[in-house]
Amino acid sequence: MTKYIRNLRCSRCGSEYDYRSKPSLCLKNDLGRLDINYDYESLKEFYTREYVNGKSLMSQWKYFDLLPPESSENVVTLNEGATPLIKAQRLAERLGLRRLWIKDETRNPTASYKDRGMSVAVSVAKEFGYRKLATASSGNAAVALSAYAARAGMEIYAFVIEQASYSKVAQLLFYGAKVVRVRGLGREDPTVKMMRLACEKFGFFPSPSFGPFNPYQIEGSKTISYEIVEQLQWRVADWVFVPVGAASLLTGVWKGFRDYFELGLIDGYPRLFAVQSTGNPPFVRAFKEGQDPLNIRPWDYPHTIAWGLEDPYPWDGDAGLTALRVTKGNADEVEDALIVEAMKLLASSEGIFAEPSGVASLAGLMKALQTGLIDKDEEVVVLVTGHGLKDPDVVKEVVGDAPTINPDLEELRVALLKKYGAAL
Numbered sequence: 001m002t003k004y005i006r007n008l009r010c011s012r013c014g015s016e017y018d019y020r021s022k023p024s025l026c027l028k029n030d031l032g033r034l035d036i037n038y039d040y041e042s043l044k045e046f047y048t049r050e051y052v053n054g055k056s057l058m059s060q061w062k063y064f065d066l067l068p069p070e071s072s073e074n075v076v077t078l079n080e081g082a083t084p085l086i087k088a089q090r091l092a093e094r095l096g097l098r099r100l101w102i103k104d105e106t107r108n109p110t111a112s113y114k115d116r117g118m119s120v121a122v123s124v125a126k127e128f129g130y131r132k133l134a135t136a137s138s139g140n141a142a143v144a145l146s147a148y149a150a151r152a153g154m155e156i157y158a159f160v161i162e163q164a165s166y167s168k169v170a171q172l173l174f175y176g177a178k179v180v181r182v183r184g185l186g187r188e189d190p191t192v193k194m195m196r197l198a199c200e201k202f203g204f205f206p207s208p209s210f211g212p213f214n215p216y217q218i219e220g221s222k223t224i225s226y227e228i229v230e231q232l233q234w235r236v237a238d239w240v241f242v243p244v245g246a247a248s249l250l251t252g253v254w255k256g257f258r259d260y261f262e263l264g265l266i267d268g269y270p271r272l273f274a275v276q277s278t279g280n281p282p283f284v285r286a287f288k289e290g291q292d293p294l295n296i297r298p299w300d301y302p303h304t305i306a307w308g309l310e311d312p313y314p315w316d317g318d319a320g321l322t323a324l325r326v327t328k329g330n331a332d333e334v335e336d337a338l339i340v341e342a343m344k345l346l347a348s349s350e351g352i353f354a355e356p357s358g359v360a361s362l363a364g365l366m367k368a369l370q371t372g373l374i375d376k377d378e379e380v381v382v383l384v385t386g387h388g389l390k391d392p393d394v395v396k397e398v399v400g401d402a403p404t405i406n407p408d409l410e411e412l413r414v415a416l417l418k419k420y421g422a423a424l
């Protein structure tokens with residue numbers, strides 16, 4: 001046993017690995033995810049509510065006991081996590097809800113929740129002695145990885161989808177990543193193909209944001225749930241809304257609640273609600289059709305403004321479906337137009353500016369309220385996962401530009417009326 005990690009077990013064939021053998025992929029080559037199992041019995045001896053409450057560290061590394069790496073000297077951090085859980089009073093009123101919370105993950109160092117997982121992944125890569133890492137990503141995961149790699153002095157090869165926004169590519173270039181856009185998004189994700197080829201050929205450490213190639217990043221995402229539990233004073237909300245692409249975030253969120261349940265720190269689960277765009281809903285379809293979790297059908301030709309959710313195949317969909325089953329959760333898809341509406345509503349009523357992928361969760365809540373899947377008396381947490389400045393092109397299409405005038409009151413009056421319908 002290593003620290004409190006008992007072993008890693010393949011989600012497909014059950015093969016077990018010791019952390020010290022430095023695994024990332026199951027050697028059976030079956031694309032299973034190596035789920036990390038902890039020794040809850042030993043942890044229970046000291047890991048109590050009082051113990052956690054007594055720690056004041058303001059980052060996800062507050063939870064070092066429940067995270068790889070083994071040695072704290074290998075932790076690579078930019079103080080990710082410890083994000084606020086914001087009581088969304090005005091938004092709640094507009095939606096007719098009583099208790100609504102926003103977990104604001106836009107506050108992370110590179111402006112998405114992916115920082116949590118990539119901080120863990122780079123720390124593990126450091127512990128394993130790797131200097132060169134590769135990733136496949138629509139943008140945010142590569143950006144996060146590159147920031148932490150820069151801090152650790154590592155080299156990054158980033159394969160991003162052709163459509164990745166320039167602001168993400170710019171971030172990558174500044175962090176020093178060797179970034180390449182890869183053409184051909186269809187049933188198979190071309191960035192994943194490129195990453196696998198490069199890792200096999202050049203011995204890079206694979207570090208995307210999904211489990212089968214990188215089991216460690218899920219451990220970072222799970223700290224979102226630890227924080228939510230503590231921020232609600234160890235109470236469990238009725239629902240947690242999660243945007244879904246590869247379903248790795250959903251898997252991490254589920255794992256966080258499961259850890260705390262196994263440790264006896266909470267006495268039940270919140271119900272998890274998974275949200276995708278109608279432009280790419282393979283996970284929602286799998287849930288609704290009751291597909292075999294290990295054979296989820298990929299989506300043909302994904303197309304949505306929520307680029308961060310554009311994975312045609314949900315790599316961690318098997319664990320995601322388990323999460324929904326165990327927590328009596330639900331899943332639904334939303335139109336891009338509703339995602340845009342959610343973006344505007346969140347920004348204008350709470351001052352939180354999120355990218356489309358980051359706010360699909362809220363769009364899902366809006367639809368669930370309309371269709372009666374959620375009761376107005378239930379307590380809801382919505383994960384808002386990425387910052388609005390990540391996708392300025394989408395934003396410009398939605399809101400246009402500001403009018404330009406000469407410094408003249410009459411011109412001001414005309415411009416305000418024309419653009420905003422505001423009469424002075």
Ligand SMILES: *Cc1c(COP(=O)(O)O)cnc(C)c1O
Pocket residue numbers: 112113114140141209243244245246247248249250308309311355357358385386387
């Ligand atoms: C990656 C991402 C998601 C989805 O996470 P998955 O693990 O792929 O399901 C949601 N929101 C943002 C902003 C992301 O970057």
